[in-house]
Protein backbone atom coordinates (compact mmCIF):
# COMPACT_ATOMS: atom_id res chain seq x y z
CA UNK A 1 0.00 0.00 0.00
CA UNK A 2 1.39 3.38 -0.99
CA UNK A 3 -0.05 6.88 -1.06
CA UNK A 4 -0.65 6.27 -4.80
CA UNK A 5 -3.72 4.26 -3.79
CA UNK A 6 -5.30 7.47 -2.52
CA UNK A 7 -4.76 9.37 -5.77
CA UNK A 8 -7.71 10.11 -8.05
CA UNK A 9 -5.90 11.29 -11.18
CA UNK A 10 -7.97 10.62 -14.31
CA UNK A 11 -11.18 10.03 -12.31
CA UNK A 12 -14.43 11.96 -12.68
CA UNK A 13 -16.44 12.60 -9.51
CA UNK A 14 -20.05 13.79 -9.48
CA UNK A 15 -20.88 15.72 -6.28
CA UNK A 16 -24.44 16.88 -5.57
CA UNK A 17 -25.08 20.10 -3.65
CA UNK A 18 -21.49 21.35 -3.84
CA UNK A 19 -22.09 25.10 -4.08
CA UNK A 20 -21.59 25.38 -0.32
CA UNK A 21 -20.96 23.51 2.94
CA UNK A 22 -19.88 19.89 3.14
CA UNK A 23 -20.43 19.24 -0.57
CA UNK A 24 -18.09 22.06 -1.45
CA UNK A 25 -15.48 20.75 1.01
CA UNK A 26 -15.71 17.22 -0.42
CA UNK A 27 -15.61 18.38 -4.05
CA UNK A 28 -12.48 20.41 -3.32
CA UNK A 29 -10.82 17.48 -1.53
CA UNK A 30 -11.53 15.14 -4.45
CA UNK A 31 -10.08 17.70 -6.88
CA UNK A 32 -6.99 18.13 -4.70
CA UNK A 33 -6.56 14.33 -4.91
CA UNK A 34 -6.68 14.57 -8.73
CA UNK A 35 -10.32 14.11 -9.79
CA UNK A 36 -12.24 16.31 -12.22
CA UNK A 37 -15.59 17.34 -10.77
CA UNK A 38 -19.15 17.42 -12.09
CA UNK A 39 -21.20 19.55 -9.69
CA UNK A 40 -25.00 19.11 -9.58
CA UNK A 41 -26.61 22.14 -7.98
CA UNK A 42 -29.79 24.13 -7.59
CA UNK A 43 -27.91 27.44 -7.79
CA UNK A 44 -24.66 28.86 -9.14
CA UNK A 45 -21.62 27.07 -7.64
CA UNK A 46 -19.34 30.01 -8.51
CA UNK A 47 -17.05 29.77 -5.45
CA UNK A 48 -16.66 26.02 -5.91
CA UNK A 49 -15.70 26.43 -9.56
CA UNK A 50 -13.00 28.97 -8.64
CA UNK A 51 -11.61 26.77 -5.85
CA UNK A 52 -11.55 23.63 -8.01
CA UNK A 53 -10.06 25.28 -11.07
CA UNK A 54 -7.33 26.72 -8.81
CA UNK A 55 -6.24 23.11 -8.14
CA UNK A 56 -5.74 22.60 -11.90
CA UNK A 57 -8.72 20.24 -12.21
CA UNK A 58 -11.82 20.70 -14.39
CA UNK A 59 -15.26 21.63 -13.09
CA UNK A 60 -18.53 21.11 -14.98
CA UNK A 61 -21.73 22.76 -13.76
CA UNK A 62 -25.07 20.93 -14.03
CA UNK A 63 -28.22 22.58 -12.65
CA UNK A 64 -31.01 20.37 -11.34
CA UNK A 65 -33.68 20.26 -8.68
CA UNK A 66 -32.87 16.89 -7.14
CA UNK A 67 -36.15 16.83 -5.19
CA UNK A 68 -37.66 15.50 -8.39
CA UNK A 69 -36.24 12.08 -9.22
CA UNK A 70 -37.49 12.32 -12.82
CA UNK A 71 -34.43 14.47 -13.68
CA UNK A 72 -31.81 11.91 -12.62
CA UNK A 73 -31.29 10.11 -15.95
CA UNK A 74 -30.84 13.49 -17.61
CA UNK A 75 -28.29 14.51 -14.95
CA UNK A 76 -26.21 11.41 -15.73
CA UNK A 77 -26.49 12.04 -19.49
CA UNK A 78 -25.42 15.67 -19.08
CA UNK A 79 -22.43 14.56 -17.00
CA UNK A 80 -21.41 12.06 -19.68
CA UNK A 81 -21.79 14.78 -22.31
CA UNK A 82 -19.29 16.93 -20.41
CA UNK A 83 -16.86 14.44 -18.92
CA UNK A 84 -17.36 11.27 -20.99
CA UNK A 85 -17.50 9.05 -17.89
CA UNK A 86 -18.27 8.98 -14.18
CA UNK A 87 -16.18 7.04 -11.64
CA UNK A 88 -17.31 8.45 -8.29
CA UNK A 89 -20.69 9.68 -7.02
CA UNK A 90 -21.03 11.70 -3.81
CA UNK A 91 -24.72 11.89 -2.86
CA UNK A 92 -24.48 14.99 -0.66
CA UNK A 93 -27.48 17.26 -1.38
CA UNK A 94 -29.83 17.25 1.58
CA UNK A 95 -32.29 19.33 3.59
CA UNK A 96 -33.72 19.35 7.09
CA UNK A 97 -37.07 20.56 8.52
CA UNK A 98 -37.67 21.16 12.20
CA UNK A 99 -40.95 20.84 14.07
CA UNK A 100 -42.38 18.90 16.99
CA UNK A 101 -43.24 15.36 15.89
CA UNK A 102 -46.85 15.88 16.99
CA UNK A 103 -47.27 18.80 14.57
CA UNK A 104 -45.03 17.53 11.76
CA UNK A 105 -46.61 18.03 8.32
CA UNK A 106 -46.81 15.57 5.45
CA UNK A 107 -45.06 18.14 3.23
CA UNK A 108 -42.09 18.38 5.60
CA UNK A 109 -41.96 14.60 5.59
CA UNK A 110 -42.13 14.20 1.80
CA UNK A 111 -39.74 17.05 0.92
CA UNK A 112 -36.99 15.70 3.16
CA UNK A 113 -37.44 12.01 2.40
CA UNK A 114 -37.68 12.63 -1.36
CA UNK A 115 -34.38 14.50 -1.57
CA UNK A 116 -32.34 12.84 1.19
CA UNK A 117 -33.38 9.23 0.62
CA UNK A 118 -35.28 8.67 -2.64
CA UNK A 119 -32.92 10.74 -4.80
CA UNK A 120 -29.88 9.26 -3.05
CA UNK A 121 -31.05 5.79 -4.02
CA UNK A 122 -32.16 6.54 -7.58
CA UNK A 123 -29.13 8.65 -8.48
CA UNK A 124 -26.92 5.83 -7.20
CA UNK A 125 -28.97 3.38 -9.30
CA UNK A 126 -28.50 5.54 -12.42
CA UNK A 127 -24.77 5.92 -11.71
CA UNK A 128 -24.17 2.22 -11.11
CA UNK A 129 -25.69 1.35 -14.48
CA UNK A 130 -23.08 3.63 -16.04
CA UNK A 131 -20.29 2.14 -13.87
CA UNK A 132 -21.24 -1.35 -15.05
CA UNK A 133 -21.25 -0.18 -18.70
CA UNK A 134 -17.78 1.31 -18.22
CA UNK A 135 -16.58 -2.00 -16.73
CA UNK A 136 -14.12 -0.51 -14.23
CA UNK A 137 -16.12 -0.50 -11.01
CA UNK A 138 -16.90 2.72 -9.20
CA UNK A 139 -17.36 4.43 -5.87
CA UNK A 140 -20.58 5.71 -4.32
CA UNK A 141 -20.42 7.77 -1.15
CA UNK A 142 -23.71 8.69 0.49
CA UNK A 143 -24.01 11.34 3.18
CA UNK A 144 -25.63 9.97 6.32
CA UNK A 145 -25.78 11.69 9.74
CA UNK A 146 -25.63 11.13 13.49
CA UNK A 147 -29.38 10.63 13.01
CA UNK A 148 -28.63 7.46 11.07
CA UNK A 149 -27.71 6.12 14.56
CA UNK A 150 -29.82 8.25 16.90
CA UNK A 151 -33.37 9.57 17.04
CA UNK A 152 -32.78 13.31 17.24
CA UNK A 153 -35.26 15.91 18.46
CA UNK A 154 -37.88 17.71 16.30
CA UNK A 155 -36.50 16.33 13.01
CA UNK A 156 -38.46 13.10 12.40
CA UNK A 157 -38.31 13.14 8.59
CA UNK A 158 -34.58 13.87 8.66
CA UNK A 159 -34.02 10.96 11.06
CA UNK A 160 -36.11 8.69 8.84
CA UNK A 161 -34.22 9.76 5.73
CA UNK A 162 -30.73 9.45 7.20
CA UNK A 163 -31.48 6.14 8.94
CA UNK A 164 -32.72 5.02 5.52
CA UNK A 165 -29.51 6.23 3.88
CA UNK A 166 -27.46 3.97 6.16
CA UNK A 167 -29.77 1.05 5.36
CA UNK A 168 -29.76 1.48 1.58
CA UNK A 169 -25.99 2.02 1.64
CA UNK A 170 -25.71 -1.55 2.94
CA UNK A 171 -28.38 -2.85 0.54
CA UNK A 172 -26.72 -1.30 -2.52
CA UNK A 173 -23.27 -2.44 -1.39
CA UNK A 174 -24.46 -6.03 -1.15
CA UNK A 175 -25.80 -6.10 -4.69
CA UNK A 176 -23.13 -4.05 -6.44
CA UNK A 177 -19.87 -5.19 -4.79
CA UNK A 178 -19.66 -8.01 -7.33
CA UNK A 179 -19.37 -5.34 -10.05
CA UNK A 180 -16.38 -3.74 -8.30
CA UNK A 181 -18.58 -0.94 -7.03
CA UNK A 182 -18.06 0.19 -3.43
CA UNK A 183 -21.03 1.84 -1.74
CA UNK A 184 -20.29 3.47 1.60
CA UNK A 185 -21.47 6.48 3.58
CA UNK A 186 -20.00 9.24 5.66
CA UNK A 187 -21.95 10.29 8.76
CA UNK A 188 -20.82 13.81 9.63
CA UNK A 189 -21.23 14.88 13.22
CA UNK A 190 -22.24 18.40 14.13
CA UNK A 191 -20.74 20.53 11.36
CA UNK A 192 -20.66 24.32 11.09
CA UNK A 193 -22.63 24.78 7.81
CA UNK A 194 -25.94 26.40 6.73
CA UNK A 195 -27.71 23.13 7.63
CA UNK A 196 -26.87 23.72 11.33
CA UNK A 197 -27.40 27.50 11.51
CA UNK A 198 -30.57 27.22 13.64
CA UNK A 199 -28.88 24.90 16.14
CA UNK A 200 -25.78 27.07 16.47
CA UNK A 201 -27.93 30.19 16.94
CA UNK A 202 -29.70 28.56 19.91
CA UNK A 203 -27.26 29.32 22.76
CA UNK A 204 -28.50 26.50 25.01
CA UNK A 205 -28.45 23.81 22.27
CA UNK A 206 -25.10 25.08 20.99
CA UNK A 207 -23.53 24.78 24.46
CA UNK A 208 -25.08 21.35 25.08
CA UNK A 209 -23.80 20.04 21.75
CA UNK A 210 -20.28 21.37 22.25
CA UNK A 211 -20.14 19.98 25.77
CA UNK A 212 -20.87 16.47 24.41
CA UNK A 213 -18.32 16.49 21.55
CA UNK A 214 -15.02 15.01 22.82
CA UNK A 215 -13.09 17.06 20.22
CA UNK A 216 -14.78 20.12 21.75
CA UNK A 217 -15.54 21.91 18.49
CA UNK A 218 -18.02 21.89 15.60
CA UNK A 219 -16.71 20.06 12.53
CA UNK A 220 -15.68 21.83 9.33
CA UNK A 221 -16.14 20.87 5.67
CA UNK A 222 -12.38 20.24 5.54
CA UNK A 223 -12.79 17.51 8.20
CA UNK A 224 -14.45 15.35 5.51
CA UNK A 225 -11.51 15.67 3.10
CA UNK A 226 -9.52 12.61 4.21
CA UNK A 227 -12.56 10.34 4.67
CA UNK A 228 -14.10 11.19 1.27
CA UNK A 229 -10.82 10.74 -0.60
CA UNK A 230 -10.29 7.40 1.16
CA UNK A 231 -13.77 6.15 0.23
CA UNK A 232 -13.39 7.42 -3.37
CA UNK A 233 -9.99 5.81 -3.92
CA UNK A 234 -8.46 2.38 -4.46
CA UNK A 235 -7.40 2.49 -0.80
CA UNK A 236 -10.97 1.49 0.16
CA UNK A 237 -11.52 -1.25 -2.43
CA UNK A 238 -12.41 -3.82 0.27
CA UNK A 239 -14.67 -1.49 2.29
CA UNK A 240 -18.32 -2.19 1.46
CA UNK A 241 -21.56 -0.97 2.96
CA UNK A 242 -19.97 0.87 5.86
CA UNK A 243 -21.07 4.19 7.36
CA UNK A 244 -18.05 6.06 8.67
CA UNK A 245 -18.77 8.57 11.42
CA UNK A 246 -16.71 11.75 11.20
CA UNK A 247 -17.97 13.30 14.38
CA UNK A 248 -15.20 14.41 16.74
CA UNK A 249 -16.12 11.45 18.93
CA UNK A 250 -19.86 12.22 19.37
CA UNK A 251 -20.96 8.58 18.95
CA UNK A 252 -18.11 7.27 21.07
CA UNK A 253 -19.54 8.96 24.13
Ligand code: NAD
Nearest residue numbers: 017021022065066067092093094145188190191193194195
Ligand atom coordinates in the same frame (compact mmCIF):
# COMPACT_ATOMS: atom_id res chain seq x y z
P1 NAD B 1 -26.00 23.01 3.25
O1 NAD B 1 -27.39 23.46 3.47
O2 NAD B 1 -24.87 23.99 3.30
O3 NAD B 1 -25.87 22.18 1.89
C1 NAD B 1 -26.91 21.44 1.33
C2 NAD B 1 -26.69 21.35 -0.16
O4 NAD B 1 -27.80 20.65 -0.76
C3 NAD B 1 -26.61 22.71 -0.83
O5 NAD B 1 -25.65 22.69 -1.86
C4 NAD B 1 -28.01 22.86 -1.43
O6 NAD B 1 -28.06 23.73 -2.54
C5 NAD B 1 -28.26 21.42 -1.85
N1 NAD B 1 -29.68 21.20 -2.13
C6 NAD B 1 -30.73 21.40 -1.29
N2 NAD B 1 -31.88 21.12 -1.92
C7 NAD B 1 -31.55 20.72 -3.18
C8 NAD B 1 -32.31 20.30 -4.31
N3 NAD B 1 -33.65 20.23 -4.27
N4 NAD B 1 -31.65 19.99 -5.46
C9 NAD B 1 -30.29 20.09 -5.51
N5 NAD B 1 -29.53 20.45 -4.46
C10 NAD B 1 -30.15 20.78 -3.32
O7 NAD B 1 -25.74 21.91 4.38
P2 NAD B 1 -24.56 20.87 4.62
O8 NAD B 1 -24.42 20.77 6.08
O9 NAD B 1 -23.38 21.16 3.79
O10 NAD B 1 -25.28 19.54 4.13
C11 NAD B 1 -24.73 18.63 3.20
C12 NAD B 1 -25.15 17.23 3.57
O11 NAD B 1 -24.60 16.88 4.83
C13 NAD B 1 -26.67 17.05 3.70
O12 NAD B 1 -27.05 15.79 3.19
C14 NAD B 1 -26.88 17.09 5.21
O13 NAD B 1 -28.03 16.43 5.61
C15 NAD B 1 -25.62 16.38 5.66
N6 NAD B 1 -25.24 16.58 7.06
C16 NAD B 1 -24.96 17.81 7.56
C17 NAD B 1 -24.58 17.91 8.90
C18 NAD B 1 -24.27 19.22 9.55
O14 NAD B 1 -24.10 19.26 10.77
N7 NAD B 1 -24.14 20.32 8.83
C19 NAD B 1 -24.50 16.77 9.69
C20 NAD B 1 -24.78 15.54 9.13
C21 NAD B 1 -25.15 15.45 7.82
